[in-house]
Amino acid sequence: METPLENRAGWARWQRAWWYHAMQYGQTWRGSVAGSVLFPIFYLAAMGVGVGHLVSAHTGLVQGQTYLHFIAPSLLVTTAMQLGEGESLWPVLAAVKWVRTYHAAVSTPLEPEDVLAGKLTWVATRSLAGGIVYTIVIGAFGALHSWWALTLPLLSVLTTLAFAAPLVAYATTAESDASFPTLYRFAFVPMFLFSATFFPVASYPGYLRPLVQLVPLYHAVALGRAAAVGAGAPAALAAHLLVLVALTVAGVLVGRRTIRRRLVD
Amino acid sequence: MSETILEAHGLVKRFGDFEAVRGIDVSIARGESFGFLGPNGAGKTSTMRMISAVSAPSSGSIRIFGLDPTTDGPAVRARLGVVPQEDNLELELSVRLNLEMFGRYFDLPRRVIRERTRELLAFAQLSERAEDRVDDLSGGMKRRLTIARALINQPELLILDEPTTGLDPQARHLLWDRLYRLKRDGVTLIVTTHYMDEAEQLCDRLVVMDHGRIVAEGAPRALIEQHSSREVVELRFAADSHEEYLDVLAPFAPRVEALPDRALLYVEDGDATLHDIHASGLTPASALVRRSSLEDVFLRLTGRTLVD
Amino acid sequence: MLTRVLPSFGSRRSWRVFERNFMVYRTQWLMLVSGFFEPLFYLLSIGIGLNRLVGTIDVGGRPISYAAFVAPGMLATSMMNGAVIDSIFNTFFRLRISHAYDAVLSTPLDVTDVALGEVWWALARAAVYSASFLVCMTLLGDTVSAWVILCWPAALVVSLAFSSLGLAATTYIRSWQDFDLVSLVQLPIFLFSATFFPISVYPRWLGALVAASPLYQAATLMRGLGLGQFSWVMIPRLAYLVALGAVGLTIAARRFRRILVP
Structure with a gap:
């Protein structure tokens, strides 16, 4: 006889939550799958080839690379960031307040922590798939120079989680979506623009450069660039990695508390 | 007017x-x-x-x-x-x-x-x-x-x-x-x-x-008044279908209707009818006498219930 | 359609819809104010970074900085994005989710009043945002000529064209999932309408395709006005945008009527 679900180990339960999210996505995947393949091609063609054409005419190489190769990894991690943001605010608020699907989930043997784990692993799964597609597209544009590039899909996952985990924790405490657009305008958009994504950090005046270090996306961008070319100082890379891991861990730890408070207390 | x-x-x-x-x-x-x-x-x-x-x-x-x-x-x-x-x-x-x-x-x-x-x-x-x-x-x-x-x-x-x-x-x-x-x-x-x-x-x-x-x-x-009787007797039997009771109940009322969960008898004096039913040895799981309502009018006119 | 629309143009009734939108947005004033910052961030980022990497671009025989090249295109883009948010996203919500229009139609207002009210609102928003964009542009030193002031009325035409197309598109949207399709259309228009690089970068056959994009026509029109480089080509560009707007509005009015008062 099969062991009842409630007696099995935690992972068996949050697997259910993963499936639940996967099935929900199964209803709506068409448009977003087309986007996840086409958007990287669009961005690389416009920014990499189009603007790259202008850059090479004036500046030549940027940090020893063509502009296309310079921005390709940052487009991958910004896409990963945007997935983490998009999946973690409105969908989570809907699930804990408007449609209350998470309340339905915890009326089964699932615990709130299982729902959180299922949500995050599902977002990570999507990020992995998107990261693989993106890496292939970047490769097709000839922007990969090292076997380390094979770690780019994993970097995509880590970047997504570094944003998704804290944002899910926040969204489970929200009473309305009033603050979400403000977060986009004043946090996500500036982060996208100013994390040395589209131009080297050396472009900033000296006194601004340390500030860029405070931006989480900057660390993901730096790791992505290092992976694409297979070069970088180990200590610096470890520091970048630590920032992303710390954000993820902190987000999960806080999220476990907030989602339990929201769903059962 | x-x-x-x-x-x-x-x-x-x-x-x-x-x-x-x-x-x-x-x-x-x-x-x-x-x-x-x-x-x-x-x-x-x-x-x-x-x-x-x-x-x-x-x-x-x-x-x-x-x-x-x-x-x-x-x-x-x-x-x-x-x-x-x-x-x-x-x-x-x-x-x-x-x-x-x-x-x-x-x-x-x-x-x-x-x-x-x-x-x-x-x-x-x-x-x-x-x-x-x-x-x-x-x-x-x-x-x-x-x-x-x-x-x-x-x-x-x-x-x-x-x-x-x-x-x-x-x-x-x-x-x-x-x-x-x-x-x-x-x-x-x-x-x-x-x-x-x-x-x-x-x-x-x-x-x-x-x-x-x-x-x-x-x-x-x-x-x-126009489309229904004064009172209605509602009977529930412990059975899957109430259709099979139509014949048994027919002698007790001028009009009998079977719904999925109950049988309805349209009569003038509900208590008297219920008494007759019990006396005949029938044992419904529950029984209720009520006044006719618009629901009964609707059932009469269309053969269907209002809320399905 | 015109015989139905024209009598209501001066009507106070369509202004009530404008008033309603204003009331709703007043509760979200922070969002309205923050809208000012988005173009500022984009222009600032280009000023810091790409401006130096790209150097100058030749427009009509005159070399201008990359930031000055991109800024008019960004203004046109921001008109397009504003139209997508307001005419597609918000209108879809009122049309299909909250049924706010159904409530409006139980009052003396009718469908034409609703459609016109939305157009007035889109224009007012465009007027405020484009003015604030032009101020940012000037503060960051991305304007070249005083003619840039003409970009303001031009922005209203651009916004009207995109809002009308957006309203028409909204009537075909059935669920939130269809918004994936909206971005599938919106993103390539944004990236490939010679907003970030001149059309001369494209091979000739692709350039013809780009020229069909309303955003390309809008961005090029704005760039010419901003530089004070006037040319007769501006007339067909403007006519193209106006024609798209008229087609969009006609479709929108017909489809709104079919959905709201079948």
Whole structure:
């Protein structure tokens, strides 16, 4: 006889939550799958080839690379960031307040922590798939120079989680979506623009450069660039990695508390 | 006979090949409470949209306040209040602003709007929630606000589509009480409902609709007297189907109906019939004697129940 | 359609819809104010970074900085994005989710009043945002000529064209999932309408395709006005945008009527 679900180990339960999210996505995947393949091609063609054409005419190489190769990894991690943001605010608020699907989930043997784990692993799964597609597209544009590039899909996952985990924790405490657009305008958009994504950090005046270090996306961008070319100082890379891991861990730890408070207390 | 406020002849509404309303005639007098009773899909909402001067009839004619709503829509709607089946309040706005904004649509002066908003907040028992976002209100409160909003222009005719569907019993009674007050103040009410108790409570006169047609018309009590017996005995048997009891029960009543969960016996004296049934050795799991209702009228006329 | 629309143009009734939108947005004033910052961030980022990497670009025989090249295109883009948010996203919500229009139609207002009210609102928003964009542009030193003031009325035409197309598109949207399709259309228009690089970068056959993009026509028109480089080609560009707007509005009015008062 099969062991009842409630007696099995935690992972068996949050697997259910993963499936639940996967099935929900199964209803709506068409448009977003087309986007996840086409958007990287669009961005690389416009920014990499189009603007790259202008850059090479004036500046030549940027940090020893063509502009296309310079921005390709940052487009991958910004896409990963945007997935983490998009999946973690409105969908989570809907699930804990408007449609209350998470309340339905915890009326089964699932615990709130299982729902959180299922949500995050599902977002990570999507990020992995998107990261693989993106890496292939970047490769097709000839922007990969090292076997380390094979770690780019994993970097995509880590970047997504570094944003998704804290944002899910926040969204489970929200009473309305009033603050979400403000977060986009004043946090996500500036982060996208100013994390040395589209131009080297050396472009900033000296006194601004340390500030860029405070931006989480900057660390993901730096790791992505290092992976694409297979070069970088180990200590610096470890520091970048630590920032992303710390954000993820902190987000999960806080999220476990907030989602339990929201769903059962 | 008092003034006619609404008159419709041969009203038809088609959507493509589907005929939702198939030629109905109604005439409603000022001050009357008039009901459209029927199950979901009977054509009530399509009828309501035509008589609230929003959707044009495919054929037939309507006069409201003596005006033709297809040509004088704005003038007709200025004197109507409409409570739709589903609340369509401005969720992002406060309770107060919902009322005030609606007043602006009717081009009322701001001073008048302020005054009426205060009165209507009290009427809807929402004065203390005036500054709250509508999103945070309970279902019953939202419904009362929708009704209050429909009153901002002091309409001569108030049209309510399923006013209490989805509300708990307490909220329903509160709403009915508010509607009585309007009726007492001389407002003409038109109500659709698929609840027979609501129709009996609110309506002076009603029509029963089925498949886009009117199948009966009259005062609730008169309809019951005309189409049903005085009392009904409801029997439940511990069986999968009540059809098989039709033959056994036939000798006890002039008319017997079998529903999925019970059998109905239409008789003049329910207690006597029940006594006879027990005496014959039949042992229903439960038995109940009640007065006939509009539900029975509907069953008689259409062979179906109102709520399925 | 014109005979139905024209009489209501001066009507106070359509202004009530404008008033309604204003009331709703007043509760979200922070969002309205923050809208000012988005173009500022974009222009600032280009000023810091790409400006130096790209150097100058030759427009009509005159070399201008990359930031000055991109800014008019960004203004046109921001008109397009504003139209997508307001005319597609918000209108879809009112049309299909909150049914706010159904409530409006039970008052003396009718469908034409609703459609016109939305157009007035889109224009007012465009007027405020484009003015604030032009101020940012000037503060950051991305304007070249005083003629840039003409970009302001041009922005209203651009916004009207995109809003009308957006309203028409909204009537075909059935669920939130269809918004994936909206971005599938919006993103390539944004990236490939010669907003970030001149059309001369494209091979000739692709350039013809780009020229069909309303955003390309809008961005090029704005760039010419901003530089004070006037040419007769501006007339067909403007006519193209106006024609798209008229087509969009006609479709929108017909479809709105079919959805709201079947």
